[in-house]
Amino acid sequence: MTVTRIREYRNLRGMTVRQLADRAGVSTGLISQVERGVTDPSLETMRRIAEVLDVPLFSLFQDGDDQTVAVIRHDDRYRISSPHHAITYTRASPGGAKLEVLEGSLEPGAVSSDSLRSHPSEECVVVLSGRLTIEVGDQTHLIKTGDSCYFDSHIPHRFRNEGRTTVRFMISVTPPSY
Structure with a gap:
């Protein structure tokens, strides 16, 4: 816990x-x-x-240490997931930083949230493996392994996995809001 x-x-x-x-x-x-x-x-x-x-969501798990250099070991990352673990985020950046970097995984057929959500940030998503469908406003984009997508998070958005394998991705968010 x-x-x-x-x-x-x-x-x-x-x-x-x-x-x-x-x-x-x-x-x-x-x-x-x-x-x-x-x-x-x-x-x-x-x-x-x-x-x-x-x-921001992950500030609820913030370490509170002001560091100029932070090493976050994979096994020590803060983790949060949906009730059935369809989506999981781990924080790869330190708490309290001006930039938040998250690693996410989304199970086949799952969505990041039931409805499109917005927050006052900018995001850049890079797909590490699989295919991620990103809905931003009335636009839909299919992002494949190695592709990235940048958008203004003020626009309601969410992620979907319409594939048959788990999709893994990295998200950079500034200012932090997850």
């Missing part, structure tokens, strides 16, 4: 557990368990909590 910084951000905003739970649409028990590191919530739950707290 991962201990998060939810309590820290909640307290900075003067919010009670009940207020955060109500605004995020989850139970107070879940917030309490997550704050104590007893359970790991789903990706969607963490997104809602981050939105209520008005912080």
Whole structure:
């Protein structure tokens, strides 16, 4: 189980557990368990909590160390996934950096979210293996191994895997918002 910084951000905003739970649409028990590191919530739950707290998703797992050089070992990366692990992200960059780099994997037939989402950032996605369909506004792009796609994240977007194998990709986001 991962201990998060939810309590820290909640307290900075003067919010009670009940207020955060109500605004995020989850139970107070879940917030309490997550704050104590007893359970790991789903990706969607963490997104809602981050939105209520008005912080980038992965800042909830931030180390808090200001370093000019950071080495993040593969096995030490923060990881978050959807309830059925259809999509998984690991953070390859340090918490608190001005640029966030994530490695993602998306299972066959899965989507990154039920609906298109936007956030105040810019993204560049590089497909490491497989094929990734990227929906940005009313445009759809098929990105193959080695291809990349840059877009303004203010435009609602999501990722789909319409293939038969897991797709792996890297995402660079600035400023961090995941």
